[in-house]
Every structure is written in C-alpha cells, then in structure tokens.
Amino acid sequence: MHLRVRIQLLAACFAFSSLAATAGQPIPAEVLARTPAIQSVSMSTDGKNLVALVVAPGSKDGDTALASWDLDHIDAGSRITPSGDRMKFIAASALKADRILVIGRQEWTGQLGGCGEGKQTGATKTFVSKAYLTDTSHKKFDEAFAAKTSKIDMPEDMRRCLELAGTASLVNPLPLDPDNVIIRQLDPGSLASNYLLYNLRSGESKLLFKGGGRSEPGLFDPRTGELLTRTQLEPVGGGEYEQQVLIRDPQSGQFVVHPNLTRRLSERYTVDIVGRDEASGKFYVLTDLFSDKVQAWMYDPATRQFDAEPLLAHPNYSIAALIFGRQPSNFGRILGFAVEGPRVEVTYIDPQMQAIQSLLEKNFPGQTVTITGYDNSLGKILFTTSSHRDPPAYHLLLDRKRIVSLGNQNPDFKPEWVGEQRWVEYTARDGLTIPAILDLPAGWTPAQGPLPAIVHPHGGPWARDYTGWDATGWVPFLTSRGYAVLRPQYRGSAGLGRALWLAGDAEWGQKMQDDLDDGAAWLAREGIANPKREAIFGYSYGGFAAAAAVVRPNGPFQCAIAGAPVTDLTKLGWSWSENRLQRILQGRTVKGMDPMQNTAKASIPVLLYVGDRDVRTPAFHAEGFYKAVKDKVPAKFVLVPDMPHSMPWYPRQQAQTLRLIEDFLTRDCTRNP
Structure with missing residues (x-):
C-alpha cells in the first residue's frame, strides 16, 4: 500500500x-487571503455621512476598523476606530441621525444551550455576532436595539441563547423618517420575533407586529412603517402547509387572505410583494406564477386580480428587483430594475439616474458600475466598480464633476x-x-x-x-x-x-x-x-x-x-x-x-x-x-x-x-x- x-x-x-x-x-x-482594505461601504439616507470597514492602521493580522466620513468635508479624511481585542468588526452601515450600525464577531467556546446552529449536533465551538449602535464620534458602542427586559432572573440557558443569537436586527430604514427605523427584536420570554418602530435618537420603541406561531410580517409601508401585508402557514393535511398571503384592508384595518397570492408551500412558487404604487393602491409583485422565470406584475387588492400582462419580463432571465426611489424627490417611483442574468444587471429608466449611470460607465470601461447610495439632490453618489479581473472599488461622484476614490478591496x-x-x-x-x-x-x-x-x-x-x-x-x-x-x-x-x-x-x-x-x-x-x-x-x-x-x-x-x-x-x-x-x-x-x-x-x-x-x-x-x-x-x-x-x-x-x-x-x- x-x-x-x-x-x-x-x-x-x-x-x-x-x-x-x-x-x-x-x-x-x-x-487573496488578506482582509479587504475597505469593505461594507454605505451612505446615510440623509446624505450626511459615509461609513466603511477598513484595515486598522498598523495591524499585522488584518484586523478591521470602523471608518466614517463627514460628506460635507470629505477631504478632511475619516475618523477611524479599531476593533476590540476580541470582538472584531465584520460589517457596518450608515444610518440617519448620525447613527452607525456595526456588526461585531468573536470566538465563543462552551455549551450552546439549545440555541442557534449546531444546537442539535453537540457543537461547542462557534462565534458570537452582535449588532452595536454608535454615532459619528465613535465614543460609545451600545448593543443595538436591545430589549429592555432584564436578564437577571433568566435561566442560564436562556441568557446564553440570547448572547449567542443576538436580540435584534434592522428591518427597514424608513428613509423619509428623520428619526425612526423598523427593527426585529427577540422576545426574551417566548423567543418569538417582534417588529418595532425604533427611535434612533431616544431609544423608544413602538410595537408594529407581534411575532409567534406561524405568522410573519411581509411589506411595511416605507413611508409610514405601517404593516401592509403578512404571511401565515396553515396545515392542510398530510404534512403539507399552505402559505397564505394576507393584505390589510384600508377600510376595516383587518388582514384578509388573498387566494390568488396563496400557494402550497411544497409548490415553491415565488410570490414576493416588493412595493405598493401609492396612486393606484396596487402592489408590485415579483413572481413565477405565470412563467418559468420571475416576472414583475401589478396586483390589485381591491379586485384581487393581477393585471392582464406583466409589468416587466425578460425573455431569458428572472427579474431580480425593482429599484424604487428613496429620497423625497423620487420617493416610491420605479427608477429601474435588475435582471438575474450571468451577473445582476441594472437598467435605469429614470432619465437622471440613467444619465449618471452612463457617465460612470464611460469613466470605468469594462467594469460593472453599481450605484449604492445618493442624496436628495443627486449631488453625492456612492458607487462601486468591479469585474472578474478587478476587485471591488468604492468611489464618490460629487456634483457630477468630481470622482473621489475611497479605495480598493485588494490594491495589490x-x-x-x-x-x-x-x-x-x-x-x-x-x-x-x-x-x-x-x-x-x-x-x-x-x-x-x-x-x-x-x-x-x-x-x-x-x-x-x-x-x-x-x-x-x-x-x-x-x-x-x-x-x-x-x-x-x-x-x-x-x-x-x-x-x-x-x-x-x-x-x-x-x-x-x-x-x-x-x-x-x-x-x-x-x-x-x-x-x-x-x-x-x-x-x-x-x-x-x-x-x-x-x-x-x-x-x-x-x-x-x-x-x-x-x-x-x-x-x-x-x-x-x-x-x-x-x-x-x-x-x-x-x-x-x-x-x-x-x-x-x-x-x-x-x-x-x-x-x-x-x-x-x-x-x-x-x-x-x-x-x-x-x-x-x-x-x-x-x-x-x-x-x-x-x-x-x-x-x-x-x-x-x-x-x-x-x-x-x-x-x-x-x-x-
């Protein structure tokens, strides 16, 4: 042998x-193995701040650091705060109200307490990930959106479970609201997920949807935070479930089942309600109910019918997303769409966005250009460039005249x-x-x-x-x-x-x-x-x-x-x-x-x-x-x-x-x- x-x-x-x-x-x-020199780059919805993760200055092991820029003084450089000794930053996001959401992770060894992945296999080594809120000064990092329920009287397994799984996450940034976002928060008593309107300035919250059972929220109104749709699973026998889609009736305020949106779970149709047209009250639905590929359709909750023809379809690939305006000047309008081709390809139908996309593509020939953020006046545009030969790089277009390069993930x-x-x-x-x-x-x-x-x-x-x-x-x-x-x-x-x-x-x-x-x-x-x-x-x-x-x-x-x-x-x-x-x-x-x-x-x-x-x-x-x-x-x-x-x-x-x-x-x- x-x-x-x-x-x-x-x-x-x-x-x-x-x-x-x-x-x-x-x-x-x-x-190829190096920590990205810059990653997780985002612009706040109010256009005031930019946030990213960078390699901590002087780090030999590629530890990450939180970086933030004042976009009115971009040339002044960024404020940088390195990760802690154990908890390392792995993601960050610029919110409004000068707030920053940061995800940290650290190694954890011990019994999992029946919580999270690995609970059924006897695993004892994992990672703890937690979300933190800070502001542009980086002076204090608090656990993000944490429930105010005391953990003192909890059983040890329950406390460990909450520590491992985290207790909250961001669901919707509500771009027009200057103070509030929608969050998902774990109920320490039932371990069900509750959805709340959360004030970034005061920390106060208001319950929007109480989780538990077989019901989950669907579409929240991005203007007001009101829950417009939800889904629920109902057993239909033989181990089969029906996934019902319910829409709030504007007259009664009650959620009503819509059979044309409801399917058996095993059929695995895509029925994704992604937005609502405020003028007509119709919903935008991405679905493959009528085709092998996902198409965009309009659905009228009043008549409970889809339109006669799809709003948008591609002959070879699925529609991946509709791109809605998220600033006061274009809020709720469809600015473009994304197609799930060999790569996700974005096409803008809005003339202003189309012109900006064309301008950027001329400056970066042969690369995919993706607009990821902008302010209300379109004077500040955050975008990425990449190709199969070029690592992702991050840039700002200022006043449609000046491009500021923030950095490349892998400059070597x-x-x-x-x-x-x-x-x-x-x-x-x-x-x-x-x-x-x-x-x-x-x-x-x-x-x-x-x-x-x-x-x-x-x-x-x-x-x-x-x-x-x-x-x-x-x-x-x-x-x-x-x-x-x-x-x-x-x-x-x-x-x-x-x-x-x-x-x-x-x-x-x-x-x-x-x-x-x-x-x-x-x-x-x-x-x-x-x-x-x-x-x-x-x-x-x-x-x-x-x-x-x-x-x-x-x-x-x-x-x-x-x-x-x-x-x-x-x-x-x-x-x-x-x-x-x-x-x-x-x-x-x-x-x-x-x-x-x-x-x-x-x-x-x-x-x-x-x-x-x-x-x-x-x-x-x-x-x-x-x-x-x-x-x-x-x-x-x-x-x-x-x-x-x-x-x-x-x-x-x-x-x-x-x-x-x-x-x-x-x-x-x-x-x-």
Whole structure:
C-alpha cells in the first residue's frame, strides 16, 4: 500500500503540474487571503455621512476598523476606530441621525444551550455576532436595539441563547423618517420575533407586529412603517402547509387572505410583494406564477386580480428587483430594475439616474458600475466598480464633476493575473440545458492544447454563481496556476428558472451529480480540458458533490477536494436547519445517494477540510468520511483552527486552505490504476 501511494504521488505531480507551470504568474495565496482594505461601504439616507470597514492602521493580522466620513468635508479624511481585542468588526452601515450600525464577531467556546446552529449536533465551538449602535464620534458602542427586559432572573440557558443569537436586527430604514427605523427584536420570554418602530435618537420603541406561531410580517409601508401585508402557514393535511398571503384592508384595518397570492408551500412558487404604487393602491409583485422565470406584475387588492400582462419580463432571465426611489424627490417611483442574468444587471429608466449611470460607465470601461447610495439632490453618489479581473472599488461622484476614490478591496491584485471568463451552456445526458461559468488562464489559446481542469460546484444547493469578481479567491487562484475552472449551475440551482431549480429535488449525488460529470465531459469535447487531468473541488454543498464523486463508479475525475462537506445525509436529516420554514421547504428535498453509505466504492484520492468552529456542516461529516475511505484511497483530512463555515475567514485560514488545495492538486491527484 505504501509503495502504491508513493508511485501515485509522483504520477500526480506530473499529471497536474506540467501544464500549470506554463501559465502566467501564480497569484500568491497571501494576496487573496488578506482582509479587504475597505469593505461594507454605505451612505446615510440623509446624505450626511459615509461609513466603511477598513484595515486598522498598523495591524499585522488584518484586523478591521470602523471608518466614517463627514460628506460635507470629505477631504478632511475619516475618523477611524479599531476593533476590540476580541470582538472584531465584520460589517457596518450608515444610518440617519448620525447613527452607525456595526456588526461585531468573536470566538465563543462552551455549551450552546439549545440555541442557534449546531444546537442539535453537540457543537461547542462557534462565534458570537452582535449588532452595536454608535454615532459619528465613535465614543460609545451600545448593543443595538436591545430589549429592555432584564436578564437577571433568566435561566442560564436562556441568557446564553440570547448572547449567542443576538436580540435584534434592522428591518427597514424608513428613509423619509428623520428619526425612526423598523427593527426585529427577540422576545426574551417566548423567543418569538417582534417588529418595532425604533427611535434612533431616544431609544423608544413602538410595537408594529407581534411575532409567534406561524405568522410573519411581509411589506411595511416605507413611508409610514405601517404593516401592509403578512404571511401565515396553515396545515392542510398530510404534512403539507399552505402559505397564505394576507393584505390589510384600508377600510376595516383587518388582514384578509388573498387566494390568488396563496400557494402550497411544497409548490415553491415565488410570490414576493416588493412595493405598493401609492396612486393606484396596487402592489408590485415579483413572481413565477405565470412563467418559468420571475416576472414583475401589478396586483390589485381591491379586485384581487393581477393585471392582464406583466409589468416587466425578460425573455431569458428572472427579474431580480425593482429599484424604487428613496429620497423625497423620487420617493416610491420605479427608477429601474435588475435582471438575474450571468451577473445582476441594472437598467435605469429614470432619465437622471440613467444619465449618471452612463457617465460612470464611460469613466470605468469594462467594469460593472453599481450605484449604492445618493442624496436628495443627486449631488453625492456612492458607487462601486468591479469585474472578474478587478476587485471591488468604492468611489464618490460629487456634483457630477468630481470622482473621489475611497479605495480598493485588494490594491495589490493585478488584473493581468486573470484570464478570460465566459458564460456558457452545455447539455446534460437527459437533455436539460445547464448554464455554467468558464474561467481560463491568462494568455491561454486552444493552440496550446488542453488544460488541467477543475469542475467547481457552488454551495447551497439553492444558490447560484455569478460572473464577475470571485470573493472567495478560489477561481483566480486556480486559473493563475494553469487550470481551467468550470462552475456548473447544476439542477437544483436557484435564480435561473423554476424548472432548473425543481429538477434537483431528491437528486443529491444522482442527477445533480450527472450534471457535474457532464460538465467535465463537455470541457474535454470542447478541447479545453485533458480528460485525464480533471478534478472536482467544492465547498459546503459543493463539498458534498466532491465527496459523492469519490464514491461514484466510473467518474471523470482524478481526485476530489471537499471543503466543509456534508457526507452523511442521514445525519443531515436531523440537523438540517434551525429555521422551521426551511426544514419544511428544503429538508424534504435532501435525498439521493448518500456518500457515507457508499464508501466501499471509493476510487479516487480526496482532500477533506473543515473549520473547527463550523456549526453548519460540522467536522464529523468530513472526518467520518475520511476514516471510512482512508484505507481504500489516498485521503487527507485537515481541521482548520477557529474557522467558521461562511466568510469572513481569518487571513491565515484562507492562506492555509489555498495552499492545501494547491499542494493536493500538485502532489496527490491521480486515480488508482
């Protein structure tokens, strides 16, 4: 056994590194792993302040700091306050009334007290995240929107639960109200979510909606804060639920069920009420009730009917959002819309916004320009730029004459490190069309011959990939080392049509996996990939897919890398989600081929890694699979200290895992002879 492994290591080094050596300069892992130099940038709704997270001056470990600017004196620079010794800032948002919302996170070890993710798996290592309110002076940080109920007489488990889960979050900024926002607050007694009108200046609050049971709020009036719609789940027998949509009757004030908006939960239609036209009283609804793709429709609550034709539809993609005016000069008007294409593409129909967007695009050719904030006069515009070669950068347009660059997330990143990116489609073995993103090494041409390739399925699986900048760093890291990377939007992916989404139900490791194998075959047919040099790498659900590839007979891959994988569908069933709706809606679709039940069929080398603070896909999945296959194929298991499931990760964790991936592909990736 030892001799065979040693021979495989030498063969793998030849198989996967020979073409990688011909690529351009490999991007250093440290460059991709750094804390973003600037992130989480926002403008207050009154246009007075700008807020961001930056790297703390002098920090060797990339600790974050809160930065804020007075927009009337932008040239004076920012006020900067570093994170604490333990609690590190991970997000920030500029509110009105000179207030700032900051999210902090710190490591926590101990019994979870039956609260939050990991409560059913015995996890004892996690992170505590809390929201804080401060003002532009940064002098005092108070827990944001905290309930005034005393915790002194609470049971210890209840107090710990509140500490871990947090007690409140922002729901609606109410842009026209100078003082109030809508918040969600956890009721310490019942652990139900209450929704309140909260005064940022005084801290006083008023109850808008009392949570509990099967009812949830829907649309709040962005002008007044009044609750206009809500949903409730009603059992209809056989474990089935109906999701009813209720709209407040303006005459009686009572909420009334609207059957044309109500559907069985298992049908999984999108019915998202996103706004109301104040003149007609009709609601704007994003829905796929009438099409495979989500369209924008008008719904009249008086007649309980949709209009005869959609307000907005795209022939190939879903409508992702309607963009409403949020300043007094344009409040409530539709300024534009966003389409869920290869990337989220915004089109403005408002002449002023359209002119500003065009101006910015001329100044940043080849990049995606996204307007993220503006004041009432449109004299201050906050916007971002990025592309698949250019990290996100943040800028201000002042008086439509002057652009102030606030900074780039990764100023050391060189665009020439990155090659071509394409949105492609291929046909699965049963005829279903699978969209995908193909990334190629810089400078590669077909004349140079096929490449080593990575099939890289996304997590979720109810998610999708977009073209543009890869925040994980995985794709440019691999392409700069000479690999072609294909990201299939396999059946079960969300956001690309109802048919593709539903086709993944109960197909884990089966037809969903066929789509990945068929992607590998397409790469070879197109002359892009050498079929003897293809690997699979995924994280979360993508990690499950990588583990499934290890035990699938006659697969196309020479090896597999499974980051934070699920490997045991039986155990996943009893720890699926703390969210009741998700358990009902998605849990029933998690069926198929269970890798842990098929470990005797393992046939290719595998690397498994996971963080020891990952409570979403706990380490027992990766470690149990490793122990079951390590005597059958070359296998490696790495437990990464203090790493959670989702980003942000510490720079040392990102650098460590990038090197693990590179070393495994270079040294260990070859199929058993």
